[in-house]
Amino acid sequence: MAQPQFRLVSSCAPITLGVCLSLNFAIAASAAPAVPLQGDAKIIHALNRVAFGPRPGDVERVRQMGLGSWLEAQLNPATLDDSAVEAKVARLKSLQLPVDHLMLTYEADSNGALRMFLQAQQRSEREGAQDGATAMDAATTRRNARNRNALGRNTLNSNAITESDGDEKRTVREKLRLEKELALAARYNAANLKPQQILLLKRIEAKGVTPGTSVQAVGELVNDKIVRATESNRQLQEVLVDFWSNHFNLDVKKGLVRTMKIADERDVIRPHVLGKFRDLLGASAKSPAMLFYLDNFRSTREFTAPTTVRRPKAAARKRGGVNENYARELMELHTMGVDGGYTQKDVQEVARCLTGWSFNREDGRFQFRPFAHDNGEKTVLGQKIPTGGGQKDGERVLDILATHSATAKHIATKLCKRFIADEPPSAAVERAAQTFLKSDGDLREVVRSIVYGPEFFSSSAYRAKIKSPLEFAVSAVRVLGGQVEVPNPQQNFGRLRLVGDGSASTAQGGGRNNRPNVRKSLAQQIALMGQPLYAYQAPTGWPEDSREWVSSGALIARLNYTLALVGGEVAMVTVSPTELLQDVPAEDREAILNRLFHRLLGNDASAGTRATMLKQITPGTPTDAKKLTALTLGSPEFQRR
């Protein structure tokens, strides 16, 4: 979209494909000269790009403080007070769990047999608490235990060892403990648990991990994102967290990514979005979720397994081996880009450098495994990496990649696509890439160079991007001055469900998620529009080319969302659309439109939209504020940012 969309002039003429005239993807649009944005258009543009759209009063606020000061504050989020939203998301307890606990939360739900055992146990405990008969059983058990204690005391006494009362109690406790363990062992046995499952179970019980909470943890992660995007004062930070989380995409449907993405978002992405690229890259390379998602955790040098008595035949088999998956995506997606100039040989060499980069399944932390590392000499992009480097090989690779000119270009292009246009002007990309290289990959400086550039505040960038479903949903809540509630912990998010062996899948149609009369959450609405958050399967992440969001089914979902939102049918969101037109007389149709377009579209409706909307107002009837608001939010103008 190179032409100024805010005019929305009919400019589809040269396509001569019969009926397909109507399709108008504007390829043949005349290239109107780009002019610098002025006045409030500049502010609205900045709020649409640097933030998730304006909230009521934002334009006036920014005008008052000056656009420059506002941008500067956004670039330095620490200077902005965000205690209100922090207090709100503090209720999402899973997001504060330490990594080892997050890992166990996943383990408790991931293993079919284990999960069944834990659930059965939970059930019996629940029933035990309610059931009088069981309570009587418990009383009997206690009585028996007392008798045995007496017996034990006698036995001990007969050993003629004089014990103090305290020691006796300890012995009794010890006996009780042993009995409990015996009973437990019998149950493990009955459930057919393997030794390693039993060990895991003991750790799960010791940590007090509640089975079934891993799915809720994902829901909390999604909710955290939505609440912050909607209400945080640190808007640019949230836009960038969204951008980088997508750049280093992970899919919560894949194994332990389910809970470990929480750690990734919190410890890898968020702290580094305005820091040095090398730090962000390094943190991601050591993120257990990433190591798992792209298989590097199992990438090892090739070695021959030692002979074992149990598997004499297996001895000859080669074990382990290099997995190139992460190495390739590291170069293709995370750093240099697909046309960055590396070869297949480079991918293989990078993979060798990264062998042994893994994580500890117990403590949930990065772990370098020297025995799995290929310590031979490697050559990456023409640079020798000498033998014997160990973990340093990988660090060296990250150094090379993070400072490569292809990386600067790739990152600059992607950021310019996000902030400026789907086909960003090369001057802007070039400037951002140069800033990247000169500032040693300082992401704050790179973003600064983009949002202060002339291409950013240009008519050709204005409303040039189609909003992603997240941007669309959140900007609608924001423009209405709405609030997102953080649900109580029992709330079932219904976004993921576990299949038989504990792997997760997104809820598909037919289940609760699809029942039309059930109020859907914002997250579910966003998923229906085609963006199930944190659940994009391929490592590419969602495309930055916003035209990819345009499709018929998704558009209907967007329209339904605006109706549900103004109708108060989106769970956990409060908006009051009726206030918008409260003081506008019902007979003054122009005034109604002026108010709607001023508040919701930044005074920027096309003549066609205005004429169409005018027909929606029936003179002589009370103003249908909800319908008019929904129509405005569903208009082509509001689909864009």
Next chain:
Amino acid sequence: MNTTRRMFLKSGAIALVSSGLAPASGPVWLRDTVYAAEPNRSSSAANGRKILICIFQRGAVDGMSMVVPHGDPNYYVHRSLAAGGIAIPRSGEGGVIDLDGTFGLHPALSSLKSIWDDGHLAAIHACGSPSPTRSHFDAQDYMESGAPGNKHVRDGWLSRAILACPEDTAKLKAQVRATALAAQRTSRAADKVAASINASPFRSVSLTTQLPRIMQGTAEALAIPDLRTFGVKDSAAASVVAGAMGGHRKVTSSGATKGFEALYDQAVGDVLHGAGKESFEAMKMIEGLKPGTYVPARGARYPRGKLGESLQQIAQLIKAGVGVEVAFAETGGWDTHAAQGSAQGSLARRLQEFGDAIKALYVDLGDRMADVTILTMSEFGRTVRQNGTGGTDHGHATCFFTIGDKVNGGKVLGEWPGLAPEQLYENRDLAVTTDFRDVFAEVAQKHLGVRDLQAVFPGYDTGSTKFRNVIKST
């Protein structure tokens, strides 16, 4: 069908005429629909358009329980007939439905037997992925991308297949590309536009909430979780109609809906205008079908549950002649790690629904099966031996079904690798003797008319020599 016809005569043919264009130069899907509405033509056979319906059994189905190798003595060595065992007996109560002396259908799949007897059902046994992965995630990903072991293929094979077949698309694509190049746009954008210009919005349709990986890509595809609720649900004007609509909210062309339509209709020059037009056409189309009142033909009875609903709605779209070429449905609950049962039990219940749903679709489509192929798939199979909890763990090869008049049916196709310990894959699983791409490629080529298989299955040297003869050569 009357509604459909009216609708399209109004918005299709007349629109075409009024814009001075004969239907022959309009979008192919619309043209077909206009023709299809003429009484003496079978709608799906209007131009010999073929339809492929894919059903994904997510969770890895135990292929050896679907089509039981009862003639292989090792089967009863690995799986027990005793109480708690998962073997299906050769005969007697709860025994297999014998097919050819070696293989038999699970008794819960009894409804498929008559299709087999018609010669319209083939099983491809020991079929699966060359990738050794036992991860549901990776294996489903591979089966949908059509590129096992390669994580760099971004789109799904159905999406590529549909772009690779009809010549109309190629022509249009060239035209659009020329225009696009003139305007210095990327060819990818041009492909996308070309694909959407030519296509019916229902050309590639999935009865799911999210578009599955298998259909993601350049070709436009529509995800519809349920026809009955597809559309703009105007809460202000709509009323909840219980009973006939099964409690679903009625889709109404209320003020808001018309308002939205008008807003997108006037937004000429915007990429959203096209999407809007398509959306509202699709919506009206579906509304006109009255999906809540659909009565299957020939007494076909779809089982309760999501799969039956999905297949019934696919049948309805096909019969309406709206231009479906590829349809997708999915079914879960196949990951039977514990207590899978034998002739009865949890797996038997899943199979009963599965077989009954396919049978209903087959009966309901009737003569139209001449142009339809149904293809079932699952990411991998399960261990040959049962585990300690009366179930089976992640294995390797499984069994696919193909159903259709043109299917080389009444046969278990492929090569049986045997179940002796040394014949097993990694000493535990049924070995793969048919690469799933050979089945997909054969269906894509012989049924959908795809010529360039390389474009659909990148990096794979498939070809007729590897085909299992799933589709009869004509």
